Amino acid sequence: MIDTKLNGPLPAKPSRWPFYLFLLGLFAIVLISAIYIGANPITFIQNSDNMVDLFVRMFPPAWSYIATTTPAMLETIRMALLGTTIGMIFSIPIMFLCARNIFRLRWLVELSRIGLNILRTIPDLLLAAIFAAILGFSPLAGIVALSIFSIGIIAKLSFEAIENIDNGPLESMTAVGANKLQWIAFGVVPQILPHFVSYVLYTFEINIRAAAILGLVGAGGIGVFYDRALGFFAYDQVLALILYTLVVVIIIDLISLKIREKLL
Amino acid sequence: MIELNDVSKVYSNGVKGLEDVNLKINKGEFVSIVGLSGAGKSTLLRSINRLIDISSGDIKINEKSITSASEKQLRLIRRDIGMIFQSFNLVKRSSVLRNVLSGRVAYNNTLRTLLNLFPQKDVDLALKALERVNILDKAYTRSSELSGGQQQRVSIARTLAQEAKIILADEPTASLDPVTTKQVMDDLKKINTEDDVTVIINLHFVDLAKEYSTRIIGLQAGKVVFDGTPEEATPEVFEEIYGRSLKEDELLGEENL
Amino acid sequence: MSQRDQLKKARARKRGKIAIILIGLIAIYVWAISGIEFRGIQETAGPVTKNILKGFISPDWSYVYSPDGEDLIRGLLETLAIAIAGIFLSIILAVPVGLWAAKNLSKSFITSQSGKGVLSFFRTLPDIILALLFIKVVGPGAFAGMLALGIGAMGMLGKLYAEEVEAMDPGPVESIAAVGGNKLQQLAFGVIPQVLPGFISATLYRFEINMRSAATLGLIGAGGVGTALIFAIQGRSWDRVGIILIGIVVVVLIVDLLSSALRKKIT
Ligand SMILES: Nc1ncnc2c1ncn2[C@@H]1O[C@H](COP(=O)(O)OP(=O)(O)O)[C@@H](O)[C@H]1O
Ligand SMILES: [Mg+2]
Numbered sequence: 001m002i003d004t005k006l007n008g009p010l011p012a013k014p015s016r017w018p019f020y021l022f023l024l025g026l027f028a029i030v031l032i033s034a035i036y037i038g039a040n041p042i043t044f045i046q047n048s049d050n051m052v053d054l055f056v057r058m059f060p061p062a063w064s065y066i067a068t069t070t071p072a073m074l075e076t077i078r079m080a081l082l083g084t085t086i087g088m089i090f091s092i093p094i095m096f097l098c099a100r101n102i103f104r105l106r107w108l109v110e111l112s113r114i115g116l117n118i119l120r121t122i123p124d125l126l127l128a129a130i131f132a133a134i135l136g137f138s139p140l141a142g143i144v145a146l147s148i149f150s151i152g153i154i155a156k157l158s159f160e161a162i163e164n165i166d167n168g169p170l171e172s173m174t175a176v177g178a179n180k181l182q183w184i185a186f187g188v189v190p191q192i193l194p195h196f197v198s199y200v201l202y203t204f205e206i207n208i209r210a211a212a213i214l215g216l217v218g219a220g221g222i223g224v225f226y227d228r229a230l231g232f233f234a235y236d237q238v239l240a241l242i243l244y245t246l247v248v249v250i251i252i253d254l255i256s257l258k259i260r261e262k263l264l
Numbered sequence: 265m266i267e268l269n270d271v272s273k274v275y276s277n278g279v280k281g282l283e284d285v286n287l288k289i290n291k292g293e294f295v296s297i298v299g300l301s302g303a304g305k306s307t308l309l310r311s312i313n314r315l316i317d318i319s320s321g322d323i324k325i326n327e328k329s330i331t332s333a334s335e336k337q338l339r340l341i342r343r344d345i346g347m348i349f350q351s352f353n354l355v356k357r358s359s360v361l362r363n364v365l366s367g368r369v370a371y372n373n374t375l376r377t378l379l380n381l382f383p384q385k386d387v388d389l390a391l392k393a394l395e396r397v398n399i400l401d402k403a404y405t406r407s408s409e410l411s412g413g414q415q416q417r418v419s420i421a422r423t424l425a426q427e428a429k430i431i432l433a434d435e436p437t438a439s440l441d442p443v444t445t446k447q448v449m450d451d452l453k454k455i456n457t458e459d460d461v462t463v464i465i466n467l468h469f470v471d472l473a474k475e476y477s478t479r480i481i482g483l484q485a486g487k488v489v490f491d492g493t494p495e496e497a498t499p500e501v502f503e504e505i506y507g508r509s510l511k512e513d514e515l516l517g518e519e520n521l
Numbered sequence: 522m523s524q525r526d527q528l529k530k531a532r533a534r535k536r537g538k539i540a541i542i543l544i545g546l547i548a549i550y551v552w553a554i555s556g557i558e559f560r561g562i563q564e565t566a567g568p569v570t571k572n573i574l575k576g577f578i579s580p581d582w583s584y585v586y587s588p589d590g591e592d593l594i595r596g597l598l599e600t601l602a603i604a605i606a607g608i609f610l611s612i613i614l615a616v617p618v619g620l621w622a623a624k625n626l627s628k629s630f631i632t633s634q635s636g637k638g639v640l641s642f643f644r645t646l647p648d649i650i651l652a653l654l655f656i657k658v659v660g661p662g663a664f665a666g667m668l669a670l671g672i673g674a675m676g677m678l679g680k681l682y683a684e685e686v687e688a689m690d691p692g693p694v695e696s697i698a699a700v701g702g703n704k705l706q707q708l709a710f711g712v713i714p715q716v717l718p719g720f721i722s723a724t725l726y727r728f729e730i731n732m733r734s735a736a737t738l739g740l741i742g743a744g745g746v747g748t749a750l751i752f753a754i755q756g757r758s759w760d761r762v763g764i765i766l767i768g769i770v771v772v773v774l775i776v777d778l779l780s781s782a783l784r785k786k787i788t
Binding site for chain 1: 557747
Binding site for chain 3: 313315335338339340341342343345346347349351352353354355356357358362366367369370374377378419422426
C-alpha cells in the first residue's frame with residue numbers, strides 16, 4: 001500500500017453545488033411540465049390494453065385501401081411539387097435580400113431576416129388550417145401553405161450559402177464594371193446554383209411528408225383518409241396508409257438524393 | 265512475469281502483425297521495443313493486455329493466460345496493467361482528477377463508479393499519484409487545458425492510481441518535445457525503480473532506449489530479431505533491426521537531452 | 522475529326538441533355554397542375570382574408586390573460602409543457618437506441634443496422650399521426666400530444682446521437698477498457714463525456730422543432746395552443762386567431778433565440 005499522505009497543499013476543490021442545483025432545476029421544470037399536462041404514467045399503463053388492441057387490429061394491413069387512396073396520394077405529390085415550386089420562386093428575391101454580402105442597405109437586410117425568422121416560426125399545419133379557412137377545403141389551401149412553408153426553408157438555407165461564397169468572382173465582376181443584376185447573375189448565381197437546387201429538392205422531401213398530413217385540417221391530399229380511417233377505428237386501414245406513405249416518401253427521398261448527389 | 269509463447273497475429277486483411285514471438289519478461293524489467301514503423305511494436309504491446317486478440321499462441325501474465333481468460337478474468341488482469349498512449353487518450357472535457365480516478369474503475373462496484381462515488385481511499389490515491397508526477401495543482405483543471413507533457417503525466421498518474429504492476433507505453437513521447445520527453449521518461453524510470461513496476465515501452469528514438477532500458481527488443485516485420493542488453497545493442501545491431509543505418513530523426517540527439 | 526467538330530458535337534450533346542430535362546420538367550408540371558382540382562374556392566375568400574388581416578392589426582388582446590378559464594398564456598404554457606415533457610421522454614428513449622445504432626459501439630454490423638432501421642422507421646412517422654394514435658390510447662389532450670412528440674422525436678434524436686457517437690475519438694474508450702473497465706464503465710468514462718455537448722446541442726435543436734410541433738397538436742385534439750386556434754378559426758373570430766398566432770410566433774422566436782445561443786455556447 002502506497003502512502004497517500006500529500007506533501008503539498010491540496011488545490012481548492014470547485015464546488016459542485018451550482019451543477020447539482022442546475023440539474024435539480026431542470027428536473028423540476030420537467031416534472032412541473034408533466035404534471036401541468038396531466039402526463040400520468042399510470043394512465044398510460046392502465047390504457048396499455050388499448051394500445052395492444054390498436055396494434056393487434058392494425059394487422060393485417062388493409063392493402064385494398066391503397067388502391068382507394070391512390071388518387072389522394074397523387075394529389076399529395078402534386079401539392080408538394082407545386083408548393084415547393086412556388087416557394088422556390090418567391091425564395092429567390094428573399095434570399096438575396098437576406099444575405100449580408102449582396103446589398104449595402106443594412107436596415108433592409110436585417111428587416112428581411114427578421115421577417116424570414118418570423119415566417120419560420122409558423123408550422124406548416126397551422127398555415128394549412130388558416131388557408132383552409134380562407135380558401136375552403138381544397139388542395140389549393142395546402143399548396144399555398146406549403147409554398148409559404150417552403151420559403152422559410154429554401155430562403156434560409158440559400159442565403160446562408162450566399163454568405164459563404166467565394167469573393168473572387170464578385171470582385172472581378174465589380175472590376176469589369178458590372179451593374180448589380182449582372183453582378184448577381186455572373187458572380188453569385190453560378191456559385192450557388194447547385195446548392196440552391198439541392199435545397200429545393202431537400203425541401204421537396206420535407207414537403208411530401210408535410211403534404212401527407214395537411215388533409216387533417218382540410219387542406220387536401222391523403223391526410224383526410226387518416227381522419228376517416230381513425231374515425232371508423234379501421235386501424236388496418238391506418239397501417240396501410242402509414243406504410244403507403246412510408247414507401248412513397250422513401251422512393252422520393254431516394255430519387256431526390258440521387259439527383260442531389262449528381263449536383264454537388 | 266509476462267510470457268509470450270509462439271504468439272502470431274494475422275489481421276483480417278492478411279497482414280502479419282506478429283509472427284512466432286516468444287518472450288519472457290520478468291518483474292521489474294524496463295524493456296524497450298524498437299523497430300521500423302509497421303514492424304509490429306504496437307501490435308505486440310496491445311496483445312499483452314488483449315486490446316488485440318492474437319491469432320495463435322498464448323500470453324500469460326503472472327502464470328494466468330490472458331488469451332483464454334473470461335471477460336471478468338480479463339478485466340481483473342487488465343486492472344493490474346497500466347497503459348500509456350502516444351495520443352494520451354484522456355477524456356479532454358473531464359477534469360484531471362476524474363481521468364486519474366478512471367484508473368480505479370475496475371476496483372469498484374459498477375454502480376458506484378457510474379455515480380462517481382469513489383471511496384475516499386481512491387481519491388487519496390489519485391491525488392497522491394498526481395503529486396508524484398508534479399501536477400497536483402491541476403487536479404480540478406479540465407484536461408484539455410493542459411500541455412501535451414502534462415497530459416502524458418496525467419496518464420502516468422492514472423497508472424499509478426491504478427496500482428499497476430505492469431506499464432505498457434506505446435510511443436509515449438512521440439508527440440512531445442525533447443525536454444518534456446526526458447521528464448516523462450524520468451517519471452517512468454522512477455516508477456520502475458521505486459515501485460518495482462515492469463515497464464514495456466515502444467520507442468521511436470533508439471538513444472532513449474539505450475539510455476533508459478535494461479533490455480532492448482528489436483522487431484522486424486513481426487519477428488523478434490534482437491533481444492539483449494543496451495550494451496549489446498551496438499550501432500551494427502540497430503542497422504540490422506532497421507535494415508539500414510539510423511536516420512537523423514531516429515536519434516533524439518545528445519545535445520537535446 | 523477536327524477539334525472544332527468535336528466541340529460542336531459536345532455542345533450538341535449538352536443541348537440535347539438540357540432539352541430532355543426541360544421536356545421532363547414540363548411534363549411533370551403539366552401532370553401536377555392538370556391534376557389539381559381547383560374545386561370550391563370560396564367566394565368569401567376575399568372578405569375572409571380582409572378579416573384575417575384586420576384580426577392581425579387589431580388582435581383580441583383581452584384573450585391574452587383571463588383570470589378564469591381559457592386564455593392564450595395557459596395555451597402557450599401547455600404547449601411549452603408538452604414540448605418539454607416530450608423531449609424528456611425522447612431523450613430517455615433515444616439515448617439507448619442511439620447507442621445501439623452507433624456502429625463503433627456494437628460488435629456486429631447487423632446490430633447497429635437494426636438500430637438504424639428502428640430509428641428511420643420512427644423518423645418517417647409524422648408526429649401528428651402518432652398523436653392521432655395516442656389519442657386512441659389515452660384519450661384526447663396534452664398527454665397524447667406529449668407521448669406523440671416523445672416517440673416522434675426519438676427517431677431524429679437517436680440518429681443525431683448515433684452520428685455523434687460515431688464521430689468520437691475511440692482512444693479514451695480504449696483507455697478505460699485497458700484499465701479493466703466493463704462496458705458500462707467504458708460508456709460512462711469514455712463515451713458520455715465526449716459526446717455530451719453534441720447530445721445537448723442535438724436535443725436543443727430538436728426542442729426547437731418540438732415547439733412548432735406542439736403548437737399544431739391542438740389542431741387534432743392533442744393539447745396545447747392549437748386547440749384554441751382551431752376553435753377560433755372555426756368560430757371565425759379572426760381577432761382571436763390574430764392574437765394566438767402572434768403568441769405562437771413570439772414564444773417560438775424566444776425559444777429559438779435562447780436555444781441557438783445555448784448551442785453556440787456549448788460547441
Ligand atoms: N487494425 C489493423 N488492421 C490491419 N492491419 C493492421 C492493423 N493494425 C496494424 N496493422 C498492420 O500491422 C503491421 C504492424 O503494425 P503496428 O503494430 O501498428 O506497427 P508499429 O507499431 O511497429 O508501427 C503494419 O503493417 C500495419 O499496417
Ligand atoms: Mg505503433
